[in-house]
Amino acid sequence: MKTKQRRLPRHVRERQLIDAAVTAFSRGDYHTVSVEEIAEVAGTSKPTVYHYLGSKEGIFTACVRREMERLVETIRAAVHDPAAPLGDDPLHRGMQAFFTFVVDNRESWTVLYRRAAVQGEPFAGETTRMRDRVTEEMAELITACTSGDFGALAPRDAQLLARVAVSTADAFVDWLLENPDETPDTMAGHVTELTWSHLRARRPAGV
Amino acid sequence: MKTKQRRLPRHVRERQLIDAAVTAFSRGDYHTVSVEEIAEVAGTSKPTVYHYLGSKEGIFTACVRREMERLVETIRAAVHDPAAPLGDDPLHRGMQAFFTFVVDNRESWTVLYRRAAVQGEPFAGETTRMRDRVTEEMAELITACTSGDFGALAPRDAQLLARVAVSTADAFVDWLLENPDETPDTMAGHVTELTWSHLRARRPAGV
Amino acid sequence: MKTKQRRLPRHVRERQLIDAAVTAFSRGDYHTVSVEEIAEVAGTSKPTVYHYLGSKEGIFTACVRREMERLVETIRAAVHDPAAPLGDDPLHRGMQAFFTFVVDNRESWTVLYRRAAVQGEPFAGETTRMRDRVTEEMAELITACTSGDFGALAPRDAQLLARVAVSTADAFVDWLLENPDETPDTMAGHVTELTWSHLRARRPAGV
Amino acid sequence: MKTKQRRLPRHVRERQLIDAAVTAFSRGDYHTVSVEEIAEVAGTSKPTVYHYLGSKEGIFTACVRREMERLVETIRAAVHDPAAPLGDDPLHRGMQAFFTFVVDNRESWTVLYRRAAVQGEPFAGETTRMRDRVTEEMAELITACTSGDFGALAPRDAQLLARVAVSTADAFVDWLLENPDETPDTMAGHVTELTWSHLRARRPAGV
DNA sequence: CATGAATGAGGATTCATTCAT
DNA sequence: CATGAATGAATCCTCATTCAT
Numbered sequence: 001m002k003t004k005q006r007r008l009p010r011h012v013r014e015r016q017l018i019d020a021a022v023t024a025f026s027r028g029d030y031h032t033v034s035v036e037e038i039a040e041v042a043g044t045s046k047p048t049v050y051h052y053l054g055s056k057e058g059i060f061t062a063c064v065r066r067e068m069e070r071l072v073e074t075i076r077a078a079v080h081d082p083a084a085p086l087g088d089d090p091l092h093r094g095m096q097a098f099f100t101f102v103v104d105n106r107e108s109w110t111v112l113y114r115r116a117a118v119q120g121e122p123f124a125g126e127t128t129r130m131r132d133r134v135t136e137e138m139a140e141l142i143t144a145c146t147s148g149d150f151g152a153l154a155p156r157d158a159q160l161l162a163r164v165a166v167s168t169a170d171a172f173v174d175w176l177l178e179n180p181d182e183t184p185d186t187m188a189g190h191v192t193e194l195t196w197s198h199l200r201a202r203r204p205a206g207v
Numbered sequence: 208m209k210t211k212q213r214r215l216p217r218h219v220r221e222r223q224l225i226d227a228a229v230t231a232f233s234r235g236d237y238h239t240v241s242v243e244e245i246a247e248v249a250g251t252s253k254p255t256v257y258h259y260l261g262s263k264e265g266i267f268t269a270c271v272r273r274e275m276e277r278l279v280e281t282i283r284a285a286v287h288d289p290a291a292p293l294g295d296d297p298l299h300r301g302m303q304a305f306f307t308f309v310v311d312n313r314e315s316w317t318v319l320y321r322r323a324a325v326q327g328e329p330f331a332g333e334t335t336r337m338r339d340r341v342t343e344e345m346a347e348l349i350t351a352c353t354s355g356d357f358g359a360l361a362p363r364d365a366q367l368l369a370r371v372a373v374s375t376a377d378a379f380v381d382w383l384l385e386n387p388d389e390t391p392d393t394m395a396g397h398v399t400e401l402t403w404s405h406l407r408a409r410r411p412a413g414v
Numbered sequence: 415m416k417t418k419q420r421r422l423p424r425h426v427r428e429r430q431l432i433d434a435a436v437t438a439f440s441r442g443d444y445h446t447v448s449v450e451e452i453a454e455v456a457g458t459s460k461p462t463v464y465h466y467l468g469s470k471e472g473i474f475t476a477c478v479r480r481e482m483e484r485l486v487e488t489i490r491a492a493v494h495d496p497a498a499p500l501g502d503d504p505l506h507r508g509m510q511a512f513f514t515f516v517v518d519n520r521e522s523w524t525v526l527y528r529r530a531a532v533q534g535e536p537f538a539g540e541t542t543r544m545r546d547r548v549t550e551e552m553a554e555l556i557t558a559c560t561s562g563d564f565g566a567l568a569p570r571d572a573q574l575l576a577r578v579a580v581s582t583a584d585a586f587v588d589w590l591l592e593n594p595d596e597t598p599d600t601m602a603g604h605v606t607e608l609t610w611s612h613l614r615a616r617r618p619a620g621v
Numbered sequence: 622m623k624t625k626q627r628r629l630p631r632h633v634r635e636r637q638l639i640d641a642a643v644t645a646f647s648r649g650d651y652h653t654v655s656v657e658e659i660a661e662v663a664g665t666s667k668p669t670v671y672h673y674l675g676s677k678e679g680i681f682t683a684c685v686r687r688e689m690e691r692l693v694e695t696i697r698a699a700v701h702d703p704a705a706p707l708g709d710d711p712l713h714r715g716m717q718a719f720f721t722f723v724v725d726n727r728e729s730w731t732v733l734y735r736r737a738a739v740q741g742e743p744f745a746g747e748t749t750r751m752r753d754r755v756t757e758e759m760a761e762l763i764t765a766c767t768s769g770d771f772g773a774l775a776p777r778d779a780q781l782l783a784r785v786a787v788s789t790a791d792a793f794v795d796w797l798l799e800n801p802d803e804t805p806d807t808m809a810g811h812v813t814e815l816t817w818s819h820l821r822a823r824r825p826a827g828v
Numbered sequence: 829c830a831t832g833a834a835t836g837a838g839g840a841t842t843c844a845t846t847c848a849t
Numbered sequence: 850c851a852t853g854a855a856t857g858a859a860t861c862c863t864c865a866t867t868c869a870t
Contacts (some may be wrong), residue, residue, distance in 0.1 A: 045856050167375055199299075459836080460835085577795070
């Protein structure tokens with residue numbers, strides 16, 4: 001039997017709860033997951049969940065917020081990694097970090113990318129905005145990496161490329177799931193290469 | 208006043224109902240849309256909806272099934288268009304057909320690609336399977352188009368490419384919505400080009 | 415066993431439901447009465463109650479509205495009774511009608527006067543406004559009846575008198591409950607007399 | 622910042638808590654006010670409240686009990702005021718005391734008269750009984766004051782008069798709130814006068 | 829066929845109350 | 850003593866689904 005840890009300090013319980021919620025929401029739809037279920041996964045009772053996160057919407061938003069923070073932080077750290085060898089492609093490092101995160105935190109990615117995007121929900125506003133941060137991050141990354149090589153990339157083009165990159169990445173997540181011999185690195189390679197090739201195509205003069 | 212259409216032949220009524228359901232499901236996710244709402248959009252009463260489609264799950268599945276049929280049919284027709292000029296790229300034609308469909312039937316695409324993907328639902332099995340048919344179609348298309356130029360493309364590679372193509376396409380749908388000056392043709396161009404460039408990258412010997 | 419009347423036409427059920435709600439709300443507080451309880455009293459299920467009245471607040475408001483309408487109507491009819499003998503005091507007739515109503519509809523009065531007045535509830539705004547209509551009615555009645563005898567009564571005085579009359583009346587309701595030998599007529603006599611005496615006291619020159 | 626008062630003698634703490642509870646219960650009805658809210662107003666935590674007052678019902682009852690004690694004491698003191706000039710009407714003094722109390726302790730009166738009256742609550746028995754003590758007090762007062770002038774007033778008549786007096790008084794409370802130029806004294810005058818006039822009416826031979 | 833009427837089942841939310849520190 | 854932490858038990862409300870007309 002799992003020994004229930006009672007009387008936990010606030011921030012520990014809170015983390016525990018969000019962990020549980022991420023797991024739950026990755027398994028099913030916002031509406032399919034009941035608060036009761038989340039409480040069970042967390043090993044607590046419904047009122048406790050409400051006490052800490054306020055409402056179902058609050059639970060969901062908290063998940064998206066926290067996971068997004070983690071993801072963005074991970075990517076940034078990799079991109080700006082001071083220990084990286086000179087001449088190493090930061091775009092590639094960012095992609096690698098991204099894929100590693102996604103593979104190591106599949107549930108997080110599902111919640112972030114698939115669940116947060118549903119329109120017509122009360123929480124749509126906030127979560128969609130947060131979801132878009134990955135794309136923004138990508139766009140900035142791409143802009144930064146390309147500015148030297150091809151002259152300034154139009155912001156709009158960076159946006160489009162970023163979206164393609166993220167979408168592709170998401171497709172790769174499923175792929176990774178079904179093909180265990182693929183690694184985050186391979187995937188990162190593909191996307192990076194794809195992005196560069198796309199860049200070359202859009203800026204033929206640049207080569 | 209709403210002119211009630213009584214006594215219509217079964218398949219006509221059924222089509223009307225599915226039309227309504229697609230519209231409704233494109234507005235919100237499975238759980239957000241109530242059967243009552245669907246009945247309202249269709250201009251009938253709930254029992255009628257049940258009479259024709261059996262259950263909410265039945266309604267949803269019927270939507271996905273029908274829209275998928277239409278989409279696949281549209282792509283196939285374009286690819287095998289006997290009126291196409293010789294030397295014209297069938298992959299490009301397929302993409303064009305795809306994007307045109309998506310732009311002209313935004314609701315259908317939303318239901319097909321966004322709503323049908325939710326896991327953890329009773330209907331997940333069937334709709335996911337159907338959703339995958341677009342990818343299959345794409346994979347076949349890619350295989351067919353490339354077999355001549357690069358030698359047989361490994362099925363697995365085709366699969367991966369197809370997924371990337373579809374994901375990218377979906378990203379482009381949002382892009383199209385936000386950038387009205389883009390056209391399905393441009394988008395199709397991008398994806399085709401992307402795919403080819405990816406192909407070249409994977410088969411360096413082919414160039 | 416009570417044969418449940420199923421499939422009742424809309425307006426019949428609605429009346430039935432409000433009847434039940436009045437009974438229930440007269441027995442306890444807004445919060446003490448559960449919707450389930452109301453449904454039981456009405457011989458239906460909760461969803462039906464919601465279907466017809468929308469929400470608990472809606473149920474309560476509907477009760478107050480309907481009962482207030484009935485009460486005001488009853489008083490007005492008595493005051494303007496064309497069959498009343500000449501020289502008969504309309505104020506007295508109004509009071510009589512009021513007390514008769516209250517005695518015959520004790521539950522209604524409880525809901526109207528005691529339950530509708532609770533401040534700090536979401537419904538407070540509307541119900542308080544309705545509750546005040548009895549006082550308004552009284553004030554008008556008093557003004558009308560006295561205008562001839564004492565010269566115009568200041569609106570403010572009429573207001574105050576009306577409030578006293580209604581308060582007193584409410585006290586009499588309890589009294590009536592505990593003293594079955596008192597009749598609405600006696601009570602009406604007391605209040606009328608009280609009002610007149612108060613009037614005389616406030617307008618000593620008027621006699 | 623809230624200065625936490627620790628280690629106060631029991632009865633001081635208790636008084637503080639009841640003060641807070643009266644304030645809270647005057648703002649909303651029994652069910653609308655949460656124990657948490659009371660604790661907040663008192664500047665403590667829920668368990669402390671429970672420690673001192675036992676249960677929500679206990680809190681409420683304690684409020685009613687204490688406030689009733691205070692009110693009755695106030696009236697009695699005024700009625701039996703040894704410093705009162707000879708010939709001064711004790712009934713009037715009592716009324717004056719009553720109104721002054723009510724105006725100075727509006728929250729108390731609200732709790733006492735409006736909140737304690739709800740039937741169908743577990744505590745209804747006790748609080749209603751206490752609430753009735755005001756009326757009893759009034760009845761005794763009236764009996765005492767009239768015994769000399771009109772011969773013994775039947776207890777029943779005294780009861781009825783007392784109720785009218787209290788109801789009227791309550792009506793005047795609202796009136797006072799809305800008409801700041803009225804004073805407790807004026808109000809007391811009205812009620813006294815009203816009572817006397819009622820008495821005269823009931824005992825025509827007495828004049 | 830078509831529909832107005834009705835409900836079983838389930839989910840979000842709140843709150844009085846109790847421990848363990 | 851005092852309190853942060855935790856929950857059992859209700860309560861409001863909604864919705865897919867079924868009859869009877």
